[in-house]
Amino acid sequence: MxxxxxxxxxxxxxxxxxxxxxxxxxxxxxxxxxxxxxxHIVADFDFTLTMYEKNGVALPSTFAVIEGDDRVTRMDVGEDAWF
CATH class of the missing domain: 1.10.20 (Histone, subunit A)
Structure with a gap:
């Protein structure tokens, strides 16, 4: 099994x-x-660690910042790997 x-x-x-x-x-x-x-665990579902907006402009979530950083790599499992 x-x-x-x-x-x-x-x-x-x-x-x-x-x-x-x-x-x-x-x-x-x-x-x-x-x-x-x-x-490493990052949890900021309710934006308590990051600002939601500044001067009326919506800001990215903590996860979006990490996901968009070129220094952060992920397993090569295809484009739908991020859930």
Whole structure:
């Protein structure tokens, strides 16, 4: 039984689209292999860390700033990798 199959069988509340299974498994294995020193979490869903607008102009979210930075790379899994 694969890692993902075991995860889905033991956690009935977890659902993964069939076309995303390989990506999800790669991501989870990467998290496990790289360890906590390589994990970075950014959460600013309600704009408490960043300003929403300045002088009437909407500003990008924290995630949009990170996503748009050329120094930040992502796994080569296709254009739809950013969820």
């Amino acid at each position: 694969s890692f993902i199959e075991n995860l889905l069988q033991t956690n009935s509340h977890v659902h993964i689209h069939n076309d995303k299974r390989v990506y999800v498994e790669q991501t989870i294995r990467s998290l496990i292999n790289d360890g906590r020193k390589m994990l």
